[in-house]
Each structure stands twice: as structure tokens, then as C-alpha cells.
Amino acid sequence: MTAQVEEIRLNLPHVELAAHLYGPEDGQPVIALHGWLDNANSFARLAPLLPGLRIVALDFAGHGHSAHRAPGASYLLWDNVADVLQVAEQLGWARFSLLGHSMGAIVSVLLAGAMPEKVERLALIDGLMPYTGEAEQAPAKLAEALRAQSALAGKRKPVYADIERAVEARMRSAGSISREAAELLAERGLMPVPGGYTWRSDSRLTLPSPLRLTRAHALAFARAVQCPSLLVLAEQGLLHTEPKFAGVVEDLAFDVRRLPGRHHLHLDDEAGAQAVADCFNPFFAVP
Template identity: 30%
Template sequence: MYKLTSGLRRSLSSALIGRRNQHQKATQTIGEEFQEINIPVPWGHIAGKWWGQKDIQPVVGLHGWENNAGTFDNLAPLLTIRSFLAFDWPGHGLSSHIPLGRPYYFMDSVLVLRQISKYFKWDKISIIGHSYGSCVGFVYAAVFPDSVENYVSIDCARTLMASEIEQEGMQLRLASDMLLNFEDKLVNSNPPCYDYDHMVDLLHIGSLKSVTKDSSKILLRRGMRKTVGDTECYHFSRDLRLQCHAVGRFPNEFLLKMAPRIHCNHLSIRGLQGLIIGKKEDEYFRTLNLIQKSSNKVEHHDIEGTHHVHLNNAERVAPIINSFLHSLYPPEC
């Protein structure tokens, strides 16, 4: 088993909250009520779900690749914070797709997070990211170290987004041809449609059963649309071009250079049946140890669960986050 340097702990408790003057510790969970919002961007809008108070800055939730803001539907109501905003990345959920003629680059997501921060005039943000969303949080916290106060990562897939230099040429070649093929389908044919139960099965099996069937139904609330003219047929709302995820990856050397630039409080949560295993485990903890050297507070926790443990088993993850929140900020007077 890979060894962490002194100060990092593996257990079952911890997490995040925003700036103290905006996110003092709540005495109750945030609850289930939320408001749908749209944030204008040059190509359309970014859709989001906002739980809790709208008059204070929220903690920001960043979902995984080909998922949507619904990934936090079970977790958000259990958090003892006052405000939480999860949004759909471009091409995901209810957000606008980017125009044809270009792929979805990783750095575009970093820019979108920056755009949203500027739109709301937030100087610093606190992040809860899952998988790809946690990758974005990792890079954002490194590129803008003075703009992130707390960064919580749930089964972060950053080592999976890293590319091998010697394979990069072939990956770009395959991704380029795939992109052109998908764009041809988007222009010349309708998306494939299925009945509801088949949609649930496709999402469940497509995640390698990491997402349970019940959780699949949650993601489909904003992850599917009814096909026009057919009352019993649905298609995925996400952009078909998202399958070209090989475009814009970074070499592992980049990740190692970015890690020491992260200065915010950081909580790492890993599902033991998730994606951070084998060689990826060693690479992941190598970056985590580098973050520890530059950050005030870094903790790591292992829990039982799949890559989507926060969605399938939110009751295991929420106490970790709330406990960490309380460790950062004392109770209100």
C-alpha cells in the first residue's frame, strides 16, 4: 500500500466550506429545496441548481464527465452549509452545447469556472468536485491559487486525464477523426432514442455499474430529453462530441508541476472500489503529497464505495465533508 507522508490521514471523516464571513457553519443541513438558474455565456447559457440561501456566496459543485449537476442531488441536502451551487458543464445536462467545429478541451472547463466566478464577482471560491470536476478544481486551484480557499475532491480522476507523451499523437489522431464523425451525425441524423428503462440500463452499464440503477434515474432527470414527436422515446441531453475526451489532456509531468502551486485547504476522498487503484494510486498520492507541502491543511480519507460513492452512498460522504467543515471553522457564537 502506498504510504502518505506525515500529516495525511486515511479514515472516515472530513470536507469543505467557503469563506468564514460568507459560509459560517450552519447548524442544520441545507435541505432539499433548490432553484434552477441559468448563467449567460457567449454561446448560450450554463444551467445550475442552487440549494440554500441566495444572498451569500455558495460552495461550488463540479460534476464528472458525461454526468450533470444531479450528481449532487443526494449529497447536497445532507451538507451543513448555507448555500451550494452545482452547474452543468457545457454540453452536459441542461447547459448549452458549444458550436460545431471544435472539440471540448479540458481548459475550456477551467475558463468556464473562471467566467462564473467573474459573473458573480467572487474573489475566492470553495469547490466540491467529483471525478472530472475534481480535475478542473485541481488545475483551477493551481492556476489561480489566490482564488480558491477550499478544495474537496471526490474520487478525483486527474491521473486518468494524464496522457503519455509517446501516445499523444495517436490519441489526437483518433480523437480528431472521431470528432468529425460525430459532427457529421449531429448534422445529418437524429440522436438515437430509447424507452425510459433502456436509458436507465444504458447509463448503469455505461458507467461499468459504478452508478446504481436508482442513481441513474437521478442523473437522467436532467440528463435526457424526450424525442420530439414521440411520447415514449428519449435521448441523452449531453453532446455526442463529449466522447472525444482524449483531446486536451495533459502529460503527467504537468500535474506534478501544478500540485505544489495549490495552497488552499484540501480534502481528498477516495472510493475504495473507484478509479484510483493500481499505478494510478501511486501517481495520485504522489501529487497529494506535493499538495501537502504547500497547503495549510490536507487530509485524505478512504471509504467503501464505487467511483460514484457520493451519489450512491451520500450518507457516507456527507459526514466526512461536514466534519472537515467544522474543523476549519469554529461554531457560531
């Protein structure tokens, strides 16, 4: 938590992204990707415990201090994949590793599966594959997404009278987190507005997906990963409680470690962050 961190901006052709930069200039290049509606502070505890890595912890578009996508643009998973690739190109990294939590882990697997020549190592925290849907569900899913998009203009973000109320709301959301973790995410994720505070995140991020990959699609990406891959699963995390993922992990060529903790085990407390770091440090140290 006391390690030096630098705030940087990355100007992509279509959107400006914010990021935290950790580690020595000559460290192993790593792009760290946070979960849905989180931000770069997701790695505030973990990144300082990973010496020797040059970590760029992004705010995904529409999250944290990154810009929102242009009107009419989407927030589909593969849009994030394209952004990460452009970030690496801007940094001059022909090859790099990915450190991903939750949605960030999913984006990491999609990129590593699609472009294995780019990714050196894959370090994942309680995330692997997106929620999937089958062909017969597609018309209903698209209708749901179109209706939600039409209704979005009439909705307003919640405004909290003070930061404490926003923190408490974040603690109650999906993938419940500790107060300290919620405070770290709120530190970067809130902005002042008349009447109090609201989240910086783009409201379009809460829209349902117009199209989901099938289970076969999602598995194909995971099976196409060629680099060394380590997946840390939280014993009280989302993958542990999601029946759709039962048996999937065992069928993949990923090293899997199970640790006590919830979905944000790397952020909830220092002990959890250290336990995750103890898994990842030897993984990154292997030549």
C-alpha cells in the same frame, strides 16, 4: 433530497449554463462540479446534507440543461476551467470553494493550481488528475481525435424506447452506478425525441482528446494547490483501480479519506451521501 433547490441560468459571453442552487444566501460560496456525462443532479443527495453552504451545482457546457458549445468549439478540460471562473465572476464571488466529483474534481484541481488566490477550499470525490499521455504518444493521439471528429457527423445518438432502458444503459456504463443514481441523472439528462428518449449531452463530449497533459504537467497542477484540500476516495472507485494513480495521492499535501463504495458513492444511496457529508461538514466548518 427534500431540501429546497432553485433552478438558475448563467449567461456567460460564449455559452449559457444551467445550475441548481442550494443553501442560504449568506452561506459559504461553493461551486459544485459533476463528472463526465453526468449533470447537476450528481449532487442531489449530497448538497442537502451540507448546511451552511451556498452551493451552485453546475451543468457543464454540453451536459444536462446547459447549452452546447458553438460549432467548432472544443470540450477540453481547460475550457471548463475558464467557464467555472466566469461563473464565479458572474456570481460576484472573488473567492470560493470547489466541490468536485470525477471530471469535476479534475477541473477543480486545475483551477485551484492555476489560480490559488481564487479558491478557499477544495473538496474532491474520487477524482484528482486527468488521464495523462507522454510526448511520444501525441501524434497518434491527435490523429485518433481528428479521425473521430471527421466521423462524428455520420453517427447518431442512441434512442431508448422508454426511460427505463436509458437508465439500464447508464447503469452499465463506465463507473457503474446504482439504479437510483442512474434515475436521478436520467431525470435531468434525458430528452424526448421521435421513437423515445435520448441524452441531452453533446455528442462531441465522447470524442477522444486531441492532446493530453503529461504526468509531469498533471502533478504540477496538483502540487500548486495551496488551499486546504480533502479527497474522498471510494474503495471500489476509479482511482482505487487505476494503476497510474498508485502512489500519487500519498505524495500530495491533501487530506485523504477512504470510504466504502463505488465511483458515485455520494449519489448511489443515502448512506453513501451521508458518509461523504460527514467528511466534508467538519472540513468546511474549520475557520
